[in-house]
Structures are given as C-alpha cells and as structure tokens.
Amino acid sequence: MPVGLRELPPLDSVPGIRLGTTAAGIRKPDRPDLVVIECAPGTNVTAVFTRNRFCAAPVTVARDHLETAPPRALLINTGFANAGTGPFGLEDARACCAALAGQLGCRTEEILPFSTGIIGERLPVSRIVAGLPGCLMNLNENGWAEAARGIMTTDTVPKGSSRKINLGSQTVLLTGVAKGAGMIRPDMATMLAFVATDAAVTPAVLNSCLLTAVNQSFNRITVDGDTSTNDACVLMATGLARNSVIDRVEGEAYAKLLGSVTETFIGLAQSIVRDAEGATKFITVEVRGGLTESDCLAVAYTVAHSPLVKTAFFASDPNWGRILAAVGRAPVERLDFSKLAIHLNDVCVVRQGAPDNDYTEARGIAVMRLPEILIRIDLGVGIATARIWTSDLSHDYVRINAEYRS
Known part of the structure; x- marks a missing residue:
C-alpha cells in the first residue's frame, strides 16, 4: 500500500485543456490505457525528457515535433514503452500521431506521443488507432482523474494535484497528473508527468519555470536508481486566465507561478516515491x-x-x-x-x-x-x-x- 498517500484529491479543470481516456485493450483488457490531452490554440508547451541515451521512440518523436510546431494534443499509451524497437518504433509513433492528427484536423507534427510499459516490443498501432475515437468522444475539461488512472502501469493509485494562485486580480489554476512507481531515478523529470495552467506566460519564461521546478522535485527522487527510457515532464500554459503576461524570470508574478509549479511538482514527485513498488517507508x-x-x-x-x-x-x-x-x-x-x-x-x-x-x-x-x-x-x-x-x-x-x- 502507498505510504501516507491519500486518495486522489479533487482536480480542478484548466480552461483550454481537455482530456479523454479510454480502454483500448493495448496490453490488458478492460483497463484505461489510452489518453488524449487536447490544448486550446495558443497554448504554450514545454517539456523535458529522459537523459537515458537509449531513449524511446516517442521521446525522439516528441522532441522533434515540439521543435517543429505548437502542440495541438498529447497522446499517451500504457502497456508498451516503444523503446528498443529501432526504426519500426519511430514509424509506429509517427503513425499514431498521424492518426490522431487526422481526426483532429491538424498536422502530424502538432501531436506529441508518450508511451510507458514493456521495453523491446512494438506498439500495437491498430489497437491505439482504434481507441482514438473513444478518447475524443470523452474529451472534457474535467477529465483529469480519468487521465491519471489511464497513464498508470505498476502504480497502485492515481496521482494528481491542483492549486490556485492570485496574479493581480486574476485567479490562476494549476493541475497535474503523474505516473511512476518503479524504474525511478528520473535524471531530468519523472516517469510521465503532465501539468497545465491557464496562466499567461511567454514560452521562454515557461521553460525556465519548468527547468527550475524539475530540479527541485522530480530530479530529487529515487526508488531504485534506474533511469527510464521514456521519462517526460510536460508543462502547458493556455493563457486563458487573462493575467498580465509573465515575460521575465523575476518579479512577484513569476515568483508566485514558480512557487506553485514547484509545489505541484514536489507533491507529484513525492507521491511517486510513496507509491514505489513494494514500499513500506x-x-x-x-x-x-x-x-x-x-x-x-x-x-x-x-x-x-x-x-x-x-x-x-x-x-x-x-x-x-x-x-x-x-x-x-x-x-x-x-x-x-x-x-x-x-x-x-x-x-x-x-x-x-x-x-x-x-x-x-x-x-x-x-x-x-x-x-x-x-x-x-x-x-x-x-x-x-x-x-x-x-x-x-x-x-x-x-x-x-x-x-x-x-
């Protein structure tokens, strides 16, 4: 049982972010295993990925896509990591991105793929593609809890956190989910973590916020000293809170945002350790x-x-x-x-x-x-x-x- 980890708290919706989860039968029947996170146009997205030199195909593809176009959606599957799969793994990751892009009416490069599970086996692309309509049908701003369950592997409980801060006269929301229980010594971020805010913040400042917060949270946990091939941490900012745009890494507004992001990351990171495989302490x-x-x-x-x-x-x-x-x-x-x-x-x-x-x-x-x-x-x-x-x-x-x- 998790050590001192309470049930998943209520998770606030973040304007501009919709999540859809379904059971696509990717590896095991009748369990949530496929998640789509859709970002409103204008959302700024930044991410950090594993430093493992044998990184998984979705990490390579996500990095390339993130440098090419603003993301429209994230696609996450459990069951298979799509790591150690060679050129076929890249083809499979891109095929899944292309399938979702076709249904959303956007470019393939606007989809970021993420996978977790068994290393060395190819993705069941047909099952993932067949599950996409279910994800899209379930898209809604209140889908955080279902997504937290949909990204689990050996986790025993879903992991999530929400916070609110005031920036001037505006209330800014922050919500995130994470998964991980074993193969944990992230060496950059965590196994998989997806955090969103409706704060208005420039891409450069958002990236600085991510890197600073990661180094005080996900880069401070270890279960077994193993760095996964698939680690990723994504921070999204929709800008729909209508606060004055945070465009520099100084001042009260940035300090408040950084503090909230860091607290959220620490909470998620600690929940991974509390739910470590077999942990009693x-x-x-x-x-x-x-x-x-x-x-x-x-x-x-x-x-x-x-x-x-x-x-x-x-x-x-x-x-x-x-x-x-x-x-x-x-x-x-x-x-x-x-x-x-x-x-x-x-x-x-x-x-x-x-x-x-x-x-x-x-x-x-x-x-x-x-x-x-x-x-x-x-x-x-x-x-x-x-x-x-x-x-x-x-x-x-x-x-x-x-x-x-x-």
Missing part, C-alpha cells in the same frame, strides 16, 4: 554542511541507492553502520569523519564520526518502525545543503519486477 535524505550542493546530492544518492541501507529500513533495523559506510564511499573529494553527524528523525546516532553518547538501540528501533523517516547527515565542512526522497526495498519490489512481464 517514505524516506527523506537531507545532507547538510557540504562544500557544494553537488557534493550533498552525491552523498544523499549514495545512501538512497544502497541496497543494504534500503533493506535495513524495510526491516526497521537501525543499522546505522550501513549509512556511515555509504557516506564514506560517496564520490566527493572532502569528507572529515571527525565532523560527521547522522540523525534518524530527532535521534542523534553518530556525532563527530562516532556513536552518540545518548544513542540507544531502542531509540533507533522506535524511529525505524515509523512509516516516514528523515535521515539527516551533517558533513560539517561547508554550508551547502540538499534533500532527496526515496523508499525502502522490500520483498514485494523483487516480486513485482520479477513478475512484470508475465
């Missing part, structure tokens, strides 16, 4: 006192990716030596263990590189039995800080991934 790793933020992140990720650390948390075992060892092998130039401190929540475990005088195993166990835990590591050599979110590693993670293709 939601773990925050906070590193302080580093020389640079990159050093802090290196330490945090080394701890978060350690199978020994993650399995200890699953067992509620306060085996702090595993954390200490992970810190010691982090790829940073300067570590001074005489200054190192480690806390589990408010319990000091290590001080000045040695067991804290007041630490007891009982206090450590009491923390480790909690569903949400903070590992706070103070390196004591600088002023930089960084924070990431991760999960434990359980029997169910192995089972889910062992059975994924069956």
